[in-house]
Amino acid sequence: QVQLVESGGGLVQAGGSLRLSCAASGSSLSIYVMDWYRQAPGKQRELVAAIATGGTPNYANSVKGRFTISRDNAKNTVYLQMNSLKPEDTAVYYCGVTSRLGRYWGQGTQVTVSS
Numbered sequence: 001q002v003q004l005v006e007s008g009g010g011l012v013q014a015g016g017s018l019r020l021s022c023a024a025s026g027s028s029l030s031i032y033v034m035d036w037y038r039q040a041p042g043k044q045r046e047l048v049a050a051i052a053t054g055g056t057p058n059y060a061n062s063v064k065g066r067f068t069i070s071r072d073n074a075k076n077t078v079y080l081q082m083n084s085l086k087p088e089d090t091a092v093y094y095c096g097v098t099s100r101l102g103r104y105w106g107q108g109t110q111v112t113v114s115s
Helices: none
Strands: 003-007 010-013 018-025 031-039 046-052 067-072 077-082 091-099 102-105 109-114
Touching (some): 003 102, 018 031, 018 091, 018 109, 031 067, 031 077, 046 067, 077 091
Parallel strands (some): 010 109
Antiparallel strands (some): 003 018, 031 046, 067 077, 091 109
8 A cells, every 4th residue: 555645735826836745655665657647627637747767757748848847766755846837737736656556646735826
């Protein structure tokens, strides 16, 4: 079993920045991929960014150049640095982990960007 705890969401004005964190815990994690998804009201959940162990990050076109995903393997933690935020970035952000134990999701953290 894997537990994910997210933090860092909140309210920010357009053009501002936020940093999300997600810490994974559990025994024998063997994490392959850590990622961030988001879901806005009335929309489907979409991939924001992903990073595989030893791999290069992948980003949705809508956030390229503004968001940066990184991970600390020693802490089993993934981060999402979000800069130049736009109102359309408003959503619940979910971290996800794919490990040898399966696929797991965090509880979600609200990000609201005001215009």
